[in-house]
Amino acid sequence: MSSSTPHRPDGWMDAHWMPFTGNRQFKANPRLLTGAEGAYYRTEDGRRLFDGLSGLWCTGLGHGRTEIVDAVSRQVRELDYSPAFQFGHPLSFELANRLVEKMPAGLNRVFFTGSGSESADTALKMARAYWRARGQASKTRLIGRLKGYHGVNFGGISVGGMVANRKTFGQGVEADHLPHTQPPSGSFFKGMPPAEGPHGAALADELLQLIALHDASNIAAVIVEPFSGSAGVVIPPVGYLQRLREICTAHDILLIFDEVITGFGRTGAWTGAEAFGVTPDILTAAKQITNGVQPLGVVVAKQAIHDTFMAQGGPDYMLEFPHGYTYSAHPVACAAGLASLDLLARDHALERVNALAPMFENAVHGLRGVKHVADIRNFGLAAGITVAALPGEPAKRPFDIAMAMYAKGFYVRYGGDTIQLAPPFISTPAEIDTLVSALGDCFEATA
Numbered sequence: 001m002s003s004s005t006p007h008r009p010d011g012w013m014d015a016h017w018m019p020f021t022g023n024r025q026f027k028a029n030p031r032l033l034t035g036a037e038g039a040y041y042r043t044e045d046g047r048r049l050f051d052g053l054s055g056l057w058c059t060g061l062g063h064g065r066t067e068i069v070d071a072v073s074r075q076v077r078e079l080d081y082s083p084a085f086q087f088g089h090p091l092s093f094e095l096a097n098r099l100v101e102k103m104p105a106g107l108n109r110v111f112f113t114g115s116g117s118e119s120a121d122t123a124l125k126m127a128r129a130y131w132r133a134r135g136q137a138s139k140t141r142l143i144g145r146l147k148g149y150h151g152v153n154f155g156g157i158s159v160g161g162m163v164a165n166r167k168t169f170g171q172g173v174e175a176d177h178l179p180h181t182q183p184p185s186g187s188f189f190k191g192m193p194p195a196e197g198p199h200g201a202a203l204a205d206e207l208l209q210l211i212a213l214h215d216a217s218n219i220a221a222v223i224v225e226p227f228s229g230s231a232g233v234v235i236p237p238v239g240y241l242q243r244l245r246e247i248c249t250a251h252d253i254l255l256i257f258d259e260v261i262t263g264f265g266r267t268g269a270w271t272g273a274e275a276f277g278v279t280p281d282i283l284t285a286a287k288q289i290t291n292g293v294q295p296l297g298v299v300v301a302k303q304a305i306h307d308t309f310m311a312q313g314g315p316d317y318m319l320e321f322p323h324g325y326t327y328s329a330h331p332v333a334c335a336a337g338l339a340s341l342d343l344l345a346r347d348h349a350l351e352r353v354n355a356l357a358p359m360f361e362n363a364v365h366g367l368r369g370v371k372h373v374a375d376i377r378n379f380g381l382a383a384g385i386t387v388a389a390l391p392g393e394p395a396k397r398p399f400d401i402a403m404a405m406y407a408k409g410f411y412v413r414y415g416g417d418t419i420q421l422a423p424p425f426i427s428t429p430a431e432i433d434t435l436v437s438a439l440g441d442c443f444e445a446t447a
């Protein structure tokens with residue numbers, strides 16, 4: 001404990017049951033952040049910590065951006081809350097219009113939520129309700145993908161493919177899964193894996209097997225992340241997403257892209273859809289929309305989907321889609337969203353990501369050959385490094401490495417058997433080099 005750390009009574013940390021955290025380990029060794037500016041956090045014991053994951057993939061513009069702080073504080077004073085149902089406020093309409101400008105052509109109806117998990121479940125419900133509205137109520141089955149992460153709500157964990165998010169909670173919503181697209185360890189592909197080979201675009205044809213099994217008349221939607229973030233940055237092979245699109249179109253199945261990580265800059269484009277050249281029917285996003293400053297999620301649908309709901313008939317005061325959250329389109333979150341969109345443009349954030357991506361790729365692939373590095377994957381300003389597992393304890397070395405990084409002044413994420421990097425868009429090449437070189441040292445120093 002440094003002299004600046006306040007004295008706290010025993011048990012002070014007991015009441016907060018922390019999410020996705022080893023509570024016992026954390027409370028014995030707290031890592032408290034008390035401030036942030038630009039690409040750095042400040043720890044309670046007075047150290048600077050480089051933000052190697054942009055918060056949780058959400059603060060690409062860096063911390064403490066005056067324009068967002070001002071917009072949020074203005075909005076809190078002006079209209080701190082407005083009921084999300086039956087009333088509106090101008091900012092949500094303005095933000096929806098602005099968001100649509102960034103979407104692939106045709107995706108132009110925005111439903112607001114409060115998070116990525118809520119967006120995933122909203123998209124899945126929207127897909128089912130859409131087919132019902134079209135008189136095809138048997139189309140209810142949802143298809144996700146192994147290693148997919150779509151948040152923690154029941155729909156999301158059911159289509160998701162990460163065992164840690166499923167095994168504890170019993171059965172969820174009926175769902176089936178495509179195989180994952182992670183190449184075997186030792187592949188070290190830079191960017192997208194090639195189309196050919198057993199781990200190439202033909203993996204998308206597995207959807208045909210699921211259609212043969214369930215029949216398209218029972219399938220509502222396929223949901224995938226353009227690249228899987230939480231699984232450790234798993235990049236689709238060349239042509240894979242195109243093939244999924246073709247099969248979904250041919251069989252009248254909606255294609256949903258979960259862009260909670262890939263949306264708003266991380267790929268060097270506004271969306272992963274744009275970066276990979278494939279347009280889904282529904283796209284979800286969250287995180288970077290507000291630069292992480294306020295919770296906000298979106299589900300953006302093609303107009304034809306929205307219009308199907310509107311055309312169901314009945315009195316016009318009746319609900320077309322009985323769904324929404326108390327914090328859908330929260331006015332303060334919308335203010336943060338508008339300010340963040342302005343800043344993404346003013347900072348030339350996409351151009352910066354594209355300019356940094358090649359040196360980032362070279363830097364992370366420079367870790368090939370370092371002790372315990374089993375594979376490296378990257379796209380835009382995101383990278384996942386598979387850590388050779390200790391027998392029976394695949395998560396131990398990643399944890400040890402992340403803790404060693406913390407001691408050195410760097411925040412990186414450990415998840416499953418991977419270390420994940422997503423530096424802020426405002427990073428300098430020197431900061432990226434320092435981050436990756438410190439990571440190499442920590443791998444080497446780990447038993």
Ligand code: PLP
Pocket residue numbers: 115116117118120149150151152225229230258259260261286287
């Ligand atoms: N979908 C994807 C692709 C994500 O990466 C995440 C979070 O990392 C989520 C959904 C869940 O978002 P949230 O934690 O805001 O609920």
